[in-house]
Amino acid sequence: IILTDLHYTEVAKHNSRMSRHRQQGIKRWEVLLALAISAAIALVVGVMVNKRIGSAMNEQVDNDFRRISIALHQYKLDNNRYPSTEQGLIALFEKPTTAPLTPLWRGPYINRQTLIYDPWNNTYLYESSAAPPGFIVSTFGADGVSGGEELNEDKILRFQSDENYFD
Numbered sequence: 001i002i003l004t005d006l007h008y009t010e011v012a013k014h015n016s017r018m019s020r021h022r023q024q025g026i027k028r029w030e031v032l033l034a035l036a037i038s039a040a041i042a043l044v045v046g047v048m049v050n051k052r053i054g055s056a057m058n059e060q061v062d063n064d065f066r067r068i069s070i071a072l073h074q075y076k077l078d079n080n081r082y083p084s085t086e087q088g089l090i091a092l093f094e095k096p097t098t099a100p101l102t103p104l105w106r107g108p109y110i111n112r113q114t115l116i117y118d119p120w121n122n123t124y125l126y127e128s129s130a131a132p133p134g135f136i137v138s139t140f141g142a143d144g145v146s147g148g149e150e151l152n153e154d155k156i157l158r159f160q161s162d163e164n165y166f167d
Contacts, residue, residue, distance in 0.1 A: 054151045060119040061139060065157040068137055071109035078106050082128040082135050089116040089126045120144065134160035
């Protein structure tokens with residue numbers, strides 16, 4: 001019986017030392033290490049997400065340019081001209097009320113008005129020429145300012161008809 005009490009006393013002392021060690025908590029350097037690792041992971045993930053967003057925005061602009069180009073060509077087939085610069089891309093969605101008037105307008109040529117806005121919610125810039133017929137659709141990118149790289153890069157769609165055009 002005495003050995004058993006001695007054994008329990010030793011176990012109790014050992015457990016007391018262990019619980020004091022556990023109660024000291026997490027060390028400051030352990031917290032800093034965890035924060036540094038978390039920050040590094042967040043940075044890597046952020047860079048990957050930013051690249052993917054940039055790629056998606058460029059794809060969106062390319063898709064919009066294709067759809068706008070098709071709509072402009074259909075507009076020209078019906079009206080024998082592209083919308084004037086003053087009429088703008090809104091002429092693809094609403095019948096123009098300014099000259100040159102379009103009595104044969106059969107639109108809307110785009111299914112939603114939001115297609116005239118770039119992915120950064122800026123209106124696509126539009127210019128047209130009557131002789132020879134052509135158009136330019138462009139965007140200045142995310143920053144809305146001419147020039148830039150990556151997300152801020154300018155994107156331009158140009159079309160110039162090869163046909164001889166006489167006014």
